[in-house]
Amino acid sequence: MDRWTRICRLDELPVLGARVVDRPGAGNVAVFRTATDRVFALRDRCPHEGGPLSQGIVYGERVACPLHNWNIDLKSGCAIAPDEGCVQSIPVRVDAGVVYLGVRADQPAPAILQVGADD
């Protein structure tokens, strides 16, 4: 299990909401849960001015940044036009009600594995 690191149970994520994964020294990760129980993870930094996306309003498969209301696609991490910019998306997997991130716990940065972004 070195590719995937457990973070929480699915029911510990609020529906249409997010939680923050604290990664000291490596930048926080925002983990989102949609109304249809899809889970996405992005670096917790809006490409605009670095706002914490984890604090935004989640709708459809997007989140609105709490600072200046940029809308970010949860799957790609890219801003919805006409805004431009992307935040790194992070592989995430839900297995038997447990959420795993595609990062290694022992190697903080830059330890994001290059695997498909699908869940």
Place this chain on the structure above:
Amino acid sequence: MKLVMVGNGMAGARTLEELIKLAPDLYDITVFGAEPYANYNRILLSPVLAGEQTIGDIMLNGVDWYAEHGIKLRLGSQVTRIERKRRRIETANGIVAGYDRLLLATGSNPVILPVPGHELPGVITYRDIHDTHTMIEAAATHRDAVVIGGGLLGLEAANGLKLRGMNVTVVHLADWLMERQLDRVAGNLLQKSLEDRGLAFRIKAQTKELIGAPSAENGRVCAVRIVDSDGIEETLPADLVVMAAGIRPNTALAESAGLHCSRGIVVDDTLQTFDPRIYAIGECVNHRGVAYGLVAPLFEMAKVCANHLALHGIGRYTGSVTATKLKVTGIDLFSAGAFTGGPECEEIVLSDPFGGVYKKLVIKDDKLVGGVLYGDTVDGSWYFKLLREGRNVSDIRDRLMFGEANLGDTGHQGQNRAMTMAPSDEVCGCNGVCKETIVKAIKEKGLFTLDDVRKHTKASSSCGSCTGLVEQLLMATAGGDYSAAPKMKAVCGCTDYTHQQVRDAIRDQHLLTIPAAMRFLEWRTPNGCATCRPALNYYLISTWPHEAKDDPQSRFINERAHANIQKDGTFSVVPRIWGGETNSSELRRIADVVDKYQIRTVKVTGGQRIDLLGVKKQDLPAVWHDLGMPSGHAYAKALRTVKTCVGSEWCRFGTQDSTQMGKDLERALWRMYAPHKVKLAVSGCPRNCAESGIKDVGVIGVDSGWEIYVAGNGGIKTEVAQFLVRVKTGAEVLEYAGAFLQLYREEGWYLERTVHYVARVGLDHVKKVVVDDAAARRALYERLQFALDGEPDPWHEPDRAGIDRRQYVPLALLPA
């Protein structure tokens, strides 16, 4: 499914744009255009003719736009036949195409006067790029031009030809120029300033005949014979004759297919013709008896039509109020609505013929119904907005003529004339957007509406105080008739319903949850967006207190976390200090919290409280606990503060105990959510040290009791509160203030401050309910008390307040 569009003008292309947004893959689309060009901005042909822009400048969607969206574009192909039974069309060059849906956007044709000689070479109309080129060429090789028709189009053509060096005479049949848009005074002013530019006019003159040169010179037109109202004939030299005597909906194709036409292709409110597979849009249609020739209504139609083509089936086009602006550089002219007045209308007129300024505003039943501006049109967009919204103007009637700037502004140095600003001048102070950026975006990206500009440049998307400026830039850059937004604005892109319609549905249908409201109102998106969800949540809990359940995930982060998010992602904490009066033990606890949690900045707020800035989210619950003070709701659309002066307890001038009154008000009203933030103040005497004059509710102590003022605002636009009532006792202050705020809570639109709410419904309405009707006032106050009863303090009763406390605990990477 196959969609065929006939006509590739602005209305049609706009419909496709809207359709692609809604249902990108629903149709296999083919477009037939008779002109050899992709979609261009027909309205800007006049600046092209005048040499101020080029054809390249006015293209809206190039050929590559069609390719990019998989749309087959057949240019230079005139559709000549529709076979409705076999559902296919045929073009002059032999193309046959089948359709499941057909969209007719055939536009209009210029009226050609049937006078002798109308078919001579050198006699043209003014409609498309080809005509514009013909005029530009003629101006280079010929000398005399006659324009028949002194309407909008004719005058723009005349001006362009004059600028290109021709001698131009305008022949006009009616009593004054642009008689459909201007009254006589403005028409005469316009004629004078055009004459100053060297144009000649023959008013009330009829065209009898166009005379051709001998055939040795190719038989080109060489003169126009006219007759004036006294029957005197005159012959004007003319190497070029431009017929601009009006337009007529182009219905030939539709009529030949047996579709019902009557001064346009007759459509219903969904833009459907009498054949349900066929839609029609733009200048070719007759909607409720009106054929529109301006672009703003066409865009409104496009939105509705696209929605129905996309099978969403929402939205009706119910007609448009239109405004006109002449696109002749240096002449400022604007007209809208019922500018001629009539019975039961009142007119306000400002006339300075020597200064070249004339303004007429027509008012009926306290509402602006029309207006003409000449020479100074900066407030055109503002008047037009008042007109469309049907806002009651009785409260600003005395200042109405002097424009929006007269009502006060902050944030852009009092700038109010977009035209006189330098390109590098800042328009939007919130987002740092300068004039140049906005103008460039409008031109390059083909923006038409305020919303477009907001999305692309962010200008006017934050505080909105520069909205008027941006609308002026839109008008000036894109052409006058663009600025017109729909009369009623939808809540957001997820729905076509307005805030009022949503509020009404929630009340009438007893809707209790966001999903139920979205289902009933047929929301287009599965769970809304960051704009509509907070609004719906507020409407539900304010309409059905103790019944509808608050949804924290539909609240903005500040109201979800109960603290204010800062630019670095930390939060600020403002404890409640009743009436701004504190004591040593509170201050000591605050000091201890600051030390313990290493809070970087401690600041006194404008609302007589203390702000602790830079608190980490995970520390918030502990900070609240250690403070031991109630939530100040400084983060919420709710009652914020009640600012007070020291009052009669200490002040040698004080007449009333304003501090106690303020504390009583704050204790009665705290935890009250509202459409927007609510600020109160209580002053102990008319010196008004608590600044009650710029608060949502301002109370001023006088010798005999208290005066209550409402709907003031110290923000973007400083607005002085209006006098509501004078009362004797503190208990009355509570009841009147509470009743007013409950009325605002029940009727206000989300994010509408009291000043805008009262401007919308009128102070008379508020007085009628809150002052004149004691029973209604008591009922309002009781409903407010019912709503607030048992409302928890989120800082100290988080579970009762429904807070998801997991948000304060970050997750960690767990060992496998």
